[in-house]
Amino acid sequence: MNNRYIALIVGVFLGAIVTYLLVPNAPPPAxxxxxxxxxxxxxxxxxxxxxxxxxxxxxxxxCGVTQGLPGFSNPDDKGNxxxxxxxxxxxxxxxxxxxxxxxxxxxxxxxxxxxxxxSGEIDILSRxxxxxxxxxTSLGFNFAGIIYYDGQGFMxxxxxxxxxxxxxxxxTICTQTxxxxxxxxxxxxxxxxxxxxxxxxxxxxxxxxxxxxxxCDAYTTDASGLYAERLKLKNPADHIILPEIISKEPLxxxxxxxxxxxxxxxxxxxxxxxxxxxxxVTQANVEQMKSSDxxxxxxxxxxxxxxxxxxxxxxxxxxxxxxxxxxxxxxxxRNIGVNTPLGITRGLNALWKNGGLQYAPPIR
Amino acid sequence: MEWMRKNLFSxxxxxxxxxxxxxxxxxxxxxxxxxxxxxxVFTGDSRAACLGPDKGACWPFVYANWDQFVYGRYPEAERxxxxxxxxxxxxxxxPLLMPSVPAKLYNVIFLLVAYPVLAVILxxxxxxxxxxxDTSYWGGLLVTLVVAVTGxxxxxxxxxxxxxxxxxxxxxIRMFSVIFIEVWRGVPLITVLFMASVMxxxxxxxxxxLDNLLRCLIGVALFSSAYMAEVVRGGLQSMPKGQxxxxxxxxxSYPQTMIFIILPQAxxxxxxxxxxxxxxxxxxxxxxxxxxxxxxxxxxxxxLSDPNWSAPQxxxxxxxxxxxxxxxxxxxxxxxxTFMEHRLNAGHQR
Numbered sequence: 001m002n003n004r005y006i007a008l009i010v011g012v013f014l015g016a017i018v019t020y021l022l023v024p025n026a027p028p029p030a031x032x033x034x035x036x037x038x039x040x041x042x043x044x045x046x047x048x049x050x051x052x053x054x055x056x057x058x059x060x061x062x063c064g065v066t067q068g069l070p071g072f073s074n075p076d077d078k079g080n081x082x083x084x085x086x087x088x089x090x091x092x093x094x095x096x097x098x099x100x101x102x103x104x105x106x107x108x109x110x111x112x113x114x115x116x117x118x119s120g121e122i123d124i125l126s127r128x129x130x131x132x133x134x135x136x137t138s139l140g141f142n143f144a145g146i147i148y149y150d151g152q153g154f155m156x157x158x159x160x161x162x163x164x165x166x167x168x169x170x171x172t173i174c175t176q177t178x179x180x181x182x183x184x185x186x187x188x189x190x191x192x193x194x195x196x197x198x199x200x201x202x203x204x205x206x207x208x209x210x211x212x213x214x215x216c217d218a219y220t221t222d223a224s225g226l227y228a229e230r231l232k233l234k235n236p237a238d239h240i241i242l243p244e245i246i247s248k249e250p251l252x253x254x255x256x257x258x259x260x261x262x263x264x265x266x267x268x269x270x271x272x273x274x275x276x277x278x279x280x281v282t283q284a285n286v287e288q289m290k291s292s293d294x295x296x297x298x299x300x301x302x303x304x305x306x307x308x309x310x311x312x313x314x315x316x317x318x319x320x321x322x323x324x325x326x327x328x329x330x331x332x333x334r335n336i337g338v339n340t341p342l343g344i345t346r347g348l349n350a351l352w353k354n355g356g357l358q359y360a361p362p363i364r
Numbered sequence: 365m366e367w368m369r370k371n372l373f374s375x376x377x378x379x380x381x382x383x384x385x386x387x388x389x390x391x392x393x394x395x396x397x398x399x400x401x402x403x404x405v406f407t408g409d410s411r412a413a414c415l416g417p418d419k420g421a422c423w424p425f426v427y428a429n430w431d432q433f434v435y436g437r438y439p440e441a442e443r444x445x446x447x448x449x450x451x452x453x454x455x456x457x458x459p460l461l462m463p464s465v466p467a468k469l470y471n472v473i474f475l476l477v478a479y480p481v482l483a484v485i486l487x488x489x490x491x492x493x494x495x496x497x498d499t500s501y502w503g504g505l506l507v508t509l510v511v512a513v514t515g516x517x518x519x520x521x522x523x524x525x526x527x528x529x530x531x532x533x534x535x536x537i538r539m540f541s542v543i544f545i546e547v548w549r550g551v552p553l554i555t556v557l558f559m560a561s562v563m564x565x566x567x568x569x570x571x572x573x574l575d576n577l578l579r580c581l582i583g584v585a586l587f588s589s590a591y592m593a594e595v596v597r598g599g600l601q602s603m604p605k606g607q608x609x610x611x612x613x614x615x616x617s618y619p620q621t622m623i624f625i626i627l628p629q630a631x632x633x634x635x636x637x638x639x640x641x642x643x644x645x646x647x648x649x650x651x652x653x654x655x656x657x658x659x660x661x662x663x664x665x666x667x668l669s670d671p672n673w674s675a676p677q678x679x680x681x682x683x684x685x686x687x688x689x690x691x692x693x694x695x696x697x698x699x700x701x702t703f704m705e706h707r708l709n710a711g712h713q714r
Contacts, residue, residue: 068665075437075667075669075670076670082670104498231674231675232674236415
């Protein structure tokens, strides 16, 4: 092999690369992106309307989600994000842009989630976050509402014949160490005057395995977590989740304090999804519903009045959100409902008319 | 038969040990094979296929998520770019590793100069015809290889320089090298990564942002250079002083002495140590998960949260798959180092 030919080939190759490097960069969207990212967080935080402006200029919404929780936010085998929390982000993006793909998901750990929101790295945190007073006040966030009423529950084997948490006297209960679940458990049993033994493990997988091997009679954690863990048991159908919920864990999306307009967008997008279910507006019929006679539907879908103007969005905003994700009920059934592997019933998350807690103020 | 009698059953004690060892192998291998092959599920398109009390490994989970494991969330339409980068990397590396292929110099220039530039352009994009792909979309094997290869390529030359610096007679250079090595060796990698992703942005001047992945790459590269420096220094220490004195007596300058006389011999002595550091580095890449970057293992864990694939054996299958992939790479490196040792030691074999 002649070295000169190789040198020639390599030379031509390097020349091509250098020429390519000298070609100027394609202009957008990079500059816009950088401008939004380097803008100091203070300015983003301190004025009304700036978040929406930044999102519109950037061309997409930045949404913080989990690093994977079945049914709430998880990537599927094609790499698309799926879940309740994700659908909410899509609804917000659709309300703003009319296009639910204009979202960039940022998977965050429980530790990093608040820093990411404070620093302006994300616009909205939709990551199974419990609404508590300290988070709402001293951390400087505002919650936009409650997307899922969660709470600590129990899972038992069907064969044990237990149908209520009141029958758990003397039971051995598996749980995870170092979480509030252990404290809630102690409180519950003390209040009910029942005895119990606790078997605590470091990792969720260990708790599941111990329960599956029959080392304890019941497994306790947040109900949504119980449904997800049940999928990993050898025979999921042999286990039931008891109806009693012993703690309050209202999960909802949150935004930075200080931009009331952005907060309103986050809050009313969620309200629209819930109202749409109540009014029977679905992803499929949203177009026909625009000509409905019901004044409430007319106001919501923008055929009467211009309620979107109040939050800086067009009058089609609500219709766009519903067209992208469907109403609250559809989102619930698609991601975690009884026909999905998770099989969660509506329970507390049913509409107020059906005995649940989901209730949204009217659009008027 | 003769061989078995001599080696396995030469005395009562040895026979007993052989039987115990065979029994241990039996109780480990048989259930594993049963899980991985005989009871395993090979076809299916959702968790339903893998459900059931006596099902083994859930392999369809691995095929269905294969693209996620290799590319992460790199946009589907742009994945050809990653493939080209993988292909060029292999095309540059394989001839370099085969001693009989000529033109090593050009090969090295391609791999160390042209290839990194080309890889960055292709992977990051932001040029005509190549849309920008933000590094937050990278994941899986792609990230593992990017982090490991950068660490390996940067750490060897930097490590050699630091090792020479530490043995230098110039006090400033020596002090700098000693402090650098001791500081980086004294801190766990997980801390380095955490500092790189959380603290570094605070020290940077206003308006300067460094990509999260780039910060990790710098952290990993500096960290492994410190380890490499100590390995190389071990080789330098083992050189008899006569070698250096002889070279100086012949009138060679310091750089000439080092490049032509000392380093070639010293590095040959520490090939096992160098490869050990590379393998360690390759496996340490999994730690980038804590700063929110999804390497191969992180991607496997994320995909496990898909309710469509949640089944009793899915998690174990995913972990076994990741372990196997890591093993292939590490074993490959290890075998190649053995081959190199034999080749370079041709004259010294006992």
